Amino acid sequence: MEPTEIWLETLITNTPQEGRELAIKMARKSISAIQTDPEIRKKLRPQYANDTAQLIASSQVIATEFQTVASANNYWKK
Amino acid sequence: MEPTEIWLETLITNTPQEGRELAIKMARKSISAIQTDPEIRKKLRPQYANDTAQLIASSQVIATEFQTVASANNYWKK
Amino acid sequence: MEPTEIWLETLITNTPQEGRELAIKMARKSISAIQTDPEIRKKLRPQYANDTAQLIASSQVIATEFQTVASANNYWKK
Amino acid sequence: MEPTEIWLETLITNTPQEGRELAIKMARKSISAIQTDPEIRKKLRPQYANDTAQLIASSQVIATEFQTVASANNYWKK
Amino acid sequence: MEPTEIWLETLITNTPQEGRELAIKMARKSISAIQTDPEIRKKLRPQYANDTAQLIASSQVIATEFQTVASANNYWKK
Amino acid sequence: MEPTEIWLETLITNTPQEGRELAIKMARKSISAIQTDPEIRKKLRPQYANDTAQLIASSQVIATEFQTVASANNYWKK
Numbered sequence: 513m514e515p516t517e518i519w520l521e522t523l524i525t526n527t528p529q530e531g532r533e534l535a536i537k538m539a540r541k542s543i544s545a546i547q548t549d550p551e552i553r554k555k556l557r558p559q560y561a562n563d564t565a566q567l568i569a570s571s572q573v574i575a576t577e578f579q580t581v582a583s584a585n586n587y588w589k590k
Numbered sequence: 591m592e593p594t595e596i597w598l599e600t601l602i603t604n605t606p607q608e609g610r611e612l613a614i615k616m617a618r619k620s621i622s623a624i625q626t627d628p629e630i631r632k633k634l635r636p637q638y639a640n641d642t643a644q645l646i647a648s649s650q651v652i653a654t655e656f657q658t659v660a661s662a663n664n665y666w667k668k
Numbered sequence: 669m670e671p672t673e674i675w676l677e678t679l680i681t682n683t684p685q686e687g688r689e690l691a692i693k694m695a696r697k698s699i700s701a702i703q704t705d706p707e708i709r710k711k712l713r714p715q716y717a718n719d720t721a722q723l724i725a726s727s728q729v730i731a732t733e734f735q736t737v738a739s740a741n742n743y744w745k746k
Numbered sequence: 747m748e749p750t751e752i753w754l755e756t757l758i759t760n761t762p763q764e765g766r767e768l769a770i771k772m773a774r775k776s777i778s779a780i781q782t783d784p785e786i787r788k789k790l791r792p793q794y795a796n797d798t799a800q801l802i803a804s805s806q807v808i809a810t811e812f813q814t815v816a817s818a819n820n821y822w823k824k
Numbered sequence: 825m826e827p828t829e830i831w832l833e834t835l836i837t838n839t840p841q842e843g844r845e846l847a848i849k850m851a852r853k854s855i856s857a858i859q860t861d862p863e864i865r866k867k868l869r870p871q872y873a874n875d876t877a878q879l880i881a882s883s884q885v886i887a888t889e890f891q892t893v894a895s896a897n898n899y900w901k902k
Numbered sequence: 903m904e905p906t907e908i909w910l911e912t913l914i915t916n917t918p919q920e921g922r923e924l925a926i927k928m929a930r931k932s933i934s935a936i937q938t939d940p941e942i943r944k945k946l947r948p949q950y951a952n953d954t955a956q957l958i959a960s961s962q963v964i965a966t967e968f969q970t971v972a973s974a975n976n977y978w979k980k
Contacts, residue, residue, distance in 0.1 A: 521919070527599075565641075573961045576962065584979070643725065653732040724800060731807050770854070817895075821896035848932075
């Protein structure tokens with residue numbers, strides 16, 4: 513069940529933009545960890561990409577992951 | 591999949607009001623990152639703008655993003 | 669899309685009660701930022717004011733906004 | 747729209763148990779702030795008190811409010 | 825409405841595992857605070873224990889309560 | 903009701919990746935704590951693994967648990 517691929521080496525990113533991309537990646541990797549079959553994930557994609565309620569729920573996950581990433585990076589303050 | 595446009599240069603804003611606008615932008619950019627087709631997004635818009643449950647869920651995303659922005663700005667305390 | 673009205677000058681309030689009122693205002697302003705037509709908002713109001721699931725979801729947004737306001741005010745500790 | 751009754755004088759409580767009761771009160775007061783008619787609230791009550799999904803959603807609001815109360819009280823550490 | 829039973833003496837636990845059990849207890853006590861009739865709660869139980877969406881929502885409540893408990897215990901760091 | 907198995911010895915992990923795996927485990931253990939019958943859990947699995955709304959909700963739980971784990975590990979900063 514545990515993914516053998518190492519995809520999260522660090523929470524530190526160079527910029528807020530990269531932190532945002534990491535947050536999106538984290539959200540996606542959670543889906544893959546639960547639904548491990550890539551073929552099924554592919555078939556499921558239209559379900560949520562065209563359903564605003566699910567798009568909003570996905571945005572909520574990204575917002576939550578980004579809180580963690582932003583805090584880890586001390587909000588990219590110099 | 592990753593957006594090439596750099597839209598998040600910094601989490602720092604001059605005022606709480608601008609922080610609020612950034613939080614709304616962050617919420618919107620998450621939707622665009624998942625549903626990348628602007629034509630489809632346009633068609634989906636009435637779905638959520640007239641559905642109070644989805645408006646409330648969107649407000650939840652904004653509230654979560656704003657937590658991050660407000661914390662990054664130390665709540666705009668002088 | 670961005671509201672031109674400045675409604676969020678500060679997160680600082682005199683009392684917890686006023687902080688609560690600000691949190692409610694923040695939640696409401698998010699709705700207005702997405703559904704910008706006041707006439708439509710008025711028509712939508714009965715949808716959520718009589719639906720307990722939506723009342724609860726609205727309370728969740730207020731609770732989240734209040735976390736930010738309370739933290740900004742250091743929980744109104746003297 | 748704003749309640750004139752002052753119900754939130756302080757976030758400080760003597761014990762975690764009292765903090766829990768405050769969190770429940772905060773959740774309830776949010777509902778009252780949106781649905782201001784006590785008669786309608788009374789009629790709505792069976793809707794959520796017998797619907798587990800809504801009971802769980804209410805618990806989520808209480809958990810979120812309690813995070814704020816617990817933090818304000820420094821987790822009641824001596 | 826307020827429970828007279830004192831069930832939350834402290835947020836401090838000896839171990840993360842006990843913290844987890846406290847978080848589950850907190851989530852359950854919220855349900856009891858809203859639906860105060862134990863007979864009705866008993867009848868409602870199959871509704872959510874066999875509905876994955878509600879099981880997931882319950883897990884969300886536990887995760888949120890555990891954030892509070894873990895923070896109160898400084899993550900059980902020595 | 904309380905699990906006798908000790909599965910959460912510590913929140914500390916060596917790497918962010920291991921922290922992520924712990925967050926997923928925490929989310930799963932919550933489900934088991936509520937639906938204690940492994941046979942029923944097995945039967946329920948297809949319900950959520952093929953329903954994008956539930957996959958997204960599960961990701962939200964993981965994101966929330968990971969906030970706690972990441973904070974406990976001070977974001978794995980050296």
